[in-house]
């Protein structure tokens with residue numbers, strides 16, 4: 001129902017502004033760029049803007065966003081926010097100026113916002129929802145190979161290459177639909193997964209220095225000094241969360257990354273079997289059951305969060321069977 005309403009609104013407006021979350025990732029970038037490309041290919045006369053201060057070296061291959069425009073541009077526009085659970089995480093705050101606002105999201109919903117909401121928490125990515133939107137109205141919409149590439153990028157990155165829990169037969173069917181429209185997967189995977197030499201040295205260092213709590217929480221803490229020593233960007237340091245998955249008996253893994261810009265510590269939380277989003281919410285965060293983010297301010301909070309995570313895993317192991 002809300003999908004039908006969203007299509008009607010897109011048809012009705014001549015100007016559309018797209019928004020996504022802070023700390024951009026492949027999903028929010030792919031979904032916003034993908035929907036923009038679909039709208040432009042279908043209705044070339046419409047103005048569609050994607051404006052965001054944030055830049056990611058890792059995702060630079062997907063191309064730049066639009067240049068900033070005056071506030072007046074927002075005022076008679078339809079705003080579409082994709083992949084953002086709560087309004088405080090929308091990166092471009094001028095979403096507030098839009099005449100009407102649509103929310104399309106797959107996070108666990110804490111605070112509804114917007115005039116029309118299409119939220120499906122069980123979807124593996126927001127890009128999967130954009131692929132589904134195209135699929136539902138494919139007789140009325142145009143999907144270029146560029147749009148398919150954007151959308152496929154987010155489907156791949158948010159699902160750990162179709163590995164995580166939210167992936168269903170429907171996910172793979174929609175991914176196949178994107179591939180049918182011409183995605184150069186060899187080039188895409190090279191962009192996403194090739195690593196520089198210094199990053200691999202850093203990975204080796206992470207394996208040398210990671211810790212495991214008594215009940216099976218693996219973690220690393222990456223200081224600013226360490227980021228400087230290895231010549232890492234903050235984004236590269238944050239990617240370290242991915243190095244900790246796949247440890248037997250460790251049902252939860254955490255990376256604490258010190259940010260020089262905001263004087264905070266970014267926490268990335270991942271798990272299998274056990275849900276960690278409530279833990280993230282306790283520390284100014286949120287997200288999905290098995291992939292969440294949070295923000296803390298000092299080592300004392302880091303110790304408290306680790307103790308909470310350890311207790312959570314302990315309780316899970318005591319009350320469940322069959323985990324690995």
Ligand code: AMP
Nearest residue numbers: 268269284285286287288291292293294
């Ligand atoms: P990250 O580790 O930052 O990639 O976050 C994992 C997931 O949790 C992503 O889907 C984020 O959008 C979400 N997330 C991260 N930080 C927060 C936060 N502070 N509040 C709500 N959701 C978050």
